[in-house]
Amino acid sequence: MSRIGVFVCHCGENISRTVDVERVAKAAGEIPGVAFSCDYKYMCSDPGQSLLKKAVAEHKLDGVLVAACSPRMHEKTFRKATESAGLNPYLCEMANIREHCSWVHEDREKATEKATDIVKLMVERVRKGKSLAPITVPVTKRALVIGGGIAGIQAALDIADAGHRVVLVERDPSIGGHMAQLSETFPTLDCSQCIMTPKMVDVANHPNITLYTYAEIEKVDGYIGNFQVTVKHKARSVDQSKCTGCGVCMTKCPKKKIPNEFDQGHGMRPAIYVPFPQAVPNTPVIDRENCTMFQSGKCGVCAKVCGPGAVDYEQQDSFTVEDVGAIVVATGFKLYTIDRKPDDSPIQGYGEFGYGTIPDVIDGLTFERLASASGPTGGKILRPSDGKEPKQVVFIQCVGSRAREKGISYCSKVCCMYTAKHTMLYHHKVHDGQAYVFFMDARTPGKGYDEFWRRAVEEEEAVYIRGMVSRMYQKGDKIVVMGSDIQVGVQVEIEADLVVLATAVQAQDGADLLAQKLGISYDKYNFYSEAHAKLKPVECATAGIYLAGACQGPKDIPDTVSQASAAAAKVMTLFAKDQLERDPVVAKVNEKYCVGCFACKKVCAYGAIEEKEIRDRQGNLVKKVAYVNPGVCGGCGTCQATCPSKSIELDGYTDEQIMAMIESL
Amino acid sequence: MPDFEPKIVAFVCTWCTYAGADLAGTSRMQYPPNVRVLKFPCTGRIDPVFILRAFQKGADGVLVSGCHPGDCHYMAGNFHARRRFAAFRALLDFVGVDLNRLQFSWVSAAEGGKWVEVVTELTERVRTMGPMPEFKELEHEELWSTFAGAAGGKSAVLNSPELKEAYDSIG
Ligand SMILES: Cc1cc2nc3c(=O)[nH]c(=O)nc-3n(C[C@H](O)[C@H](O)[C@H](O)COP(=O)(O)OP(=O)(O)OC[C@H]3O[C@@H](n4cnc5c(N)ncnc54)[C@H](O)[C@@H]3O)c2cc1C
Numbered sequence: 074m075s076r077i078g079v080f081v082c083h084c085g086e087n088i089s090r091t092v093d094v095e096r097v098a099k100a101a102g103e104i105p106g107v108a109f110s111c112d113y114k115y116m117c118s119d120p121g122q123s124l125l126k127k128a129v130a131e132h133k134l135d136g137v138l139v140a141a142c143s144p145r146m147h148e149k150t151f152r153k154a155t156e157s158a159g160l161n162p163y164l165c166e167m168a169n170i171r172e173h174c175s176w177v178h179e180d181r182e183k184a185t186e187k188a189t190d191i192v193k194l195m196v197e198r199v200r201k202g203k204s205l206a207p208i209t210v211p212v213t214k215r216a217l218v219i220g221g222g223i224a225g226i227q228a229a230l231d232i233a234d235a236g237h238r239v240v241l242v243e244r245d246p247s248i249g250g251h252m253a254q255l256s257e258t259f260p261t262l263d264c265s266q267c268i269m270t271p272k273m274v275d276v277a278n279h280p281n282i283t284l285y286t287y288a289e290i291e292k293v294d295g296y297i298g299n300f301q302v303t304v305k306h307k308a309r310s311v312d313q314s315k316c317t318g319c320g321v322c323m324t325k326c327p328k329k330k331i332p333n334e335f336d337q338g339h340g341m342r343p344a345i346y347v348p349f350p351q352a353v354p355n356t357p358v359i360d361r362e363n364c365t366m367f368q369s370g371k372c373g374v375c376a377k378v379c380g381p382g383a384v385d386y387e388q389q390d391s392f393t394v395e396d397v398g399a400i401v402v403a404t405g406f407k408l409y410t411i412d413r414k415p416d417d418s419p420i421q422g423y424g425e426f427g428y429g430t431i432p433d434v435i436d437g438l439t440f441e442r443l444a445s446a447s448g449p450t451g452g453k454i455l456r457p458s459d460g461k462e463p464k465q466v467v468f469i470q471c472v473g474s475r476a477r478e479k480g481i482s483y484c485s486k487v488c489c490m491y492t493a494k495h496t497m498l499y500h501h502k503v504h505d506g507q508a509y510v511f512f513m514d515a516r517t518p519g520k521g522y523d524e525f526w527r528r529a530v531e532e533e534e535a536v537y538i539r540g541m542v543s544r545m546y547q548k549g550d551k552i553v554v555m556g557s558d559i560q561v562g563v564q565v566e567i568e569a570d571l572v573v574l575a576t577a578v579q580a581q582d583g584a585d586l587l588a589q590k591l592g593i594s595y596d597k598y599n600f601y602s603e604a605h606a607k608l609k610p611v612e613c614a615t616a617g618i619y620l621a622g623a624c625q626g627p628k629d630i631p632d633t634v635s636q637a638s639a640a641a642a643k644v645m646t647l648f649a650k651d652q653l654e655r656d657p658v659v660a661k662v663n664e665k666y667c668v669g670c671f672a673c674k675k676v677c678a679y680g681a682i683e684e685k686e687i688r689d690r691q692g693n694l695v696k697k698v699a700y701v702n703p704g705v706c707g708g709c710g711t712c713q714a715t716c717p718s719k720s721i722e723l724d725g726y727t728d729e730q731i732m733a734m735i736e737s738l
Numbered sequence: 739m740p741d742f743e744p745k746i747v748a749f750v751c752t753w754c755t756y757a758g759a760d761l762a763g764t765s766r767m768q769y770p771p772n773v774r775v776l777k778f779p780c781t782g783r784i785d786p787v788f789i790l791r792a793f794q795k796g797a798d799g800v801l802v803s804g805c806h807p808g809d810c811h812y813m814a815g816n817f818h819a820r821r822r823f824a825a826f827r828a829l830l831d832f833v834g835v836d837l838n839r840l841q842f843s844w845v846s847a848a849e850g851g852k853w854v855e856v857v858t859e860l861t862e863r864v865r866t867m868g869p870m871p872e873f874k875e876l877e878h879e880e881l882w883s884t885f886a887g888a889a890g891g892k893s894a895v896l897n898s899p900e901l902k903e904a905y906d907s908i909g
């Protein structure tokens with residue numbers, strides 16, 4: 074730029090009181106390449122802006138510097154004015170001589186000197202500036218929701234109700250997630266199924282929602298506004314378009330004694346099954362590993378009894394590609410399984426608790442199933458080993474949680490509350506029973522939560538013992554629980570009939586693999602990371618992908634639903650426009666210089682950098698270079714400072730610009 | 739050296755430290771007028787070469803400041819910066835630069851007071867240390883950097899036409 078205009082603002086007296094603005098304007102006029110300079114009382118006012126526009130036209134200016142307040146205040150204002158004067162808005166910059174100068178210094182001489190320096194510095198920035206074109210990307214107004222727990226259901230319903238199409242992909246044969254397994258829910262003790270199943274039905278019936286169950290994400294391509302997602306439809310062995318959901322096959326299947334996952338292995342199901350009676354959809358799947366037909370080729374009963382001929386043993390996995398503009402990830406959590414099934418997590422077990430070896434040591438979700446009217450015991454609290462009603466039940470909180478030495482340092486957030494709930498449910502069902510709770514702290518923030526906890530202690534007579542359990546062992550048909558009461562300072566020994574462990578909430582199995590497909594980040598526990606802990610709690614750093622529910626960290630239902638609606642609102646905001654316009658401060662690769670080391674790719678937190686092949690006319694591979702997807706780049710410039718061959722450059726902050734500024738010092 | 743006014747150059751990120759400095763202004767706090775601020779989107783964008791160049795062009799002290807770890811607007815830029823500068827400091831130490839002239843800090847958008855503290859402290863510290871001549875002399879040496887060499891020993895602009903030509907000739 075060789076015809077720069079410098080406009081120095083008085084800001085009433087805010088600047089001119091300590092800075093000699095006339096002198097600054099005069100000094101600016103003497104900088105080579107500055108074709109015009111002036112000072113004015115209020116540059117941001119209408120007449121101030123007209124002055125700017127007039128000067129651009131009269132003096133044929135090709136760059137504008139407004140020395141005034143912080144660019145965080147008025148950069149937009151002056152860039153707009155510059156644009157309406159016919160120049161590219163990015164050729165206008167601001168020199169901050171108010172917040173960074175006149176307001177923080179008293180010595181007029183020194184403040185004037187500093188203001189002049191700031192102007193000189195910024196003139197160099199304008200001189201080396203480039204016109205930038207705003208980046209627009211089209212938006213496909215269709216959303217993908219991954220995971221059909223309460224989070225995914227709420228997000229899908231909100232987006233669909235706003236008139237947009239939604240694809241909901243659930244890994245299990247039915248939607249519902251963990252909430253469908255719960256008996257009654259804190260803090261109001263309403264029946265989980267009663268509030269959950271209507272929502273599940275709404276999903277199935279919503280004209281804007283396409284529901285894929287027994288399906289998983291295979292591959293994710295594209296970027297905000299334009300994702301192409303490959304969905305794998307696992308072979309159900311039942312044709313969904315033919316099945317009427319009559320359930321005859323399930324009643325006739327001879328293989329009936331398979332532990333039901335939905336009941337935490339405490340009820341039985343056939344080989345052809347729906348996970349629970351209210352499942353949505355109610356189309357069964359065949360569990361091929363346990364099906365006689367699949368294992369030995371003999372049987373075929375379900376196909377014979379199925380009226381519409383829906384059973385299809387030949388069915389294969391199939392794939393569809395879904396075009397969507399936004400993705401909500403709502404894949405939920407799993408419970409820490411301690412010793413029962415060795416998982417590959419670095420977390421060490423609780424061998425001393427005998428979980429997995431003592432049948433009457435169960436986890437919280439199993440207790441939910443025992444307490445549920447639709448559960449394996451019809452809602453009676455009966456212990457697994459002999460079906461007797463337990464008269465002494467010990468609940469242990471923080472099993473796995475807040476135990477740094479065992480590998481998990483966080484609080485699982487819901488256990489204090491659901492344990493209190495369990496003691497109440499137990500007390501309601503076994504009037505002459507006694508509940509004991511070993512706890513470290515009772516954490517009950519939340520509306521009505523502390524009141525709920527107090528009720529468990531004060532009205533429902535649960536005995537809370539502050540302390541840890543050191544050992545448990547089977548003695549006859551009792552479980553001896555040995556622990557300490559640190560408040561009283563004594564050892565405690567309780568002969569329990571049933572022990573319920575509030576095991577830690579952990580990230581879902583495969584959470585990391587899904588994150589890698591989506592290009593989103595996760596923490597060391599595999600919970601998904603939000604873009605900003607406080608101000609962007611539902612956005613992923615990857616544009617166009619949002620989080621809802623326990624996949625981001627342990628959460629109760631109210632928090633899960635709030636976040637799901639927030640994620641839906643973000644999606645609707647995105648869908649409110651046909652084109653996405655974004656700040657063109659993005660990185661670009663100089664393909665000639667790029668040596669394809671991909672150091673930039675490693676440091677880019679946005680996953681904006683891809684590998685691009687350069688081929689000659691014959692189609693031979695010449696080299697691989699980096700390519701920055703402008704729709705995805707966040708504009709931080711970390712790649713540029715990292716690139717060893719200086720082949721990647723952030724528009725608006727080029728080395729040339731910065732070096733020129735430093736030269737002027 | 740009673741009259742020595744040190745020149746301090748601050749490289750700051752837009753989202754945290756620049757905003758923190760703005761807040762010091764709106765709160766009308768006072769600090770020495772020696773500092774000149776260069777704004778970057780993120781500390782991740784700051785190339786150590788900029789720091790060297792600033793020293794060479796007359797800075798007696800350099801401040802690099804961004805968002806607190808974990809608060810980066812771009813998620814991780816400040817972590818990369820932190821790692822980069824840890825190595826860079828060691829290098830400067832090795833070549834004999836007094837590290838008291840180079841300050842790294844985290845100043846958030848809410849920490850106007852901290853900005854004032856950091857700038858004041860650095861200015862006063864460098865004032866007692868006196869001017870820093872070593873790097874300025876280097877400017878006249880031809881081998882200051884290979885880039886500068888390619889550009890005729892005058893400027894260290896990294897993508898000068900000369901440098902481009904050199905690259906192009908390689909293929
Ligand atoms: C014992 C216990 C009792 C509780 N009691 C209460 C209570 O009384 N009140 C309360 O407010 N909260 C309670 N909670 C917490 C409540 O369960 C959670 O807040 C809620 O279930 C979180 O919902 P979600 O949709 O995020 O996750 P989930 O319910 O875990 O749902 C996630 C869904 O995503 C699916 N999925 C996972 N991975 C994939 C994938 N890769 N692709 C596709 N789909 C996938 C899963 O199959 C599942 O359907 C309790 C929790 C426990 C453990």
Ligand code: SF4
Nearest residue numbers: 326364366372374375
């Ligand atoms: S083939 Fe036999 S075992 Fe398998 S689902 Fe059908 S009836 Fe059940």
Ligand code: SF4
Nearest residue numbers: 677706707709710712
């Ligand atoms: S500027 Fe930042 S976000 Fe953009 S490509 Fe470079 S590292 Fe990634």
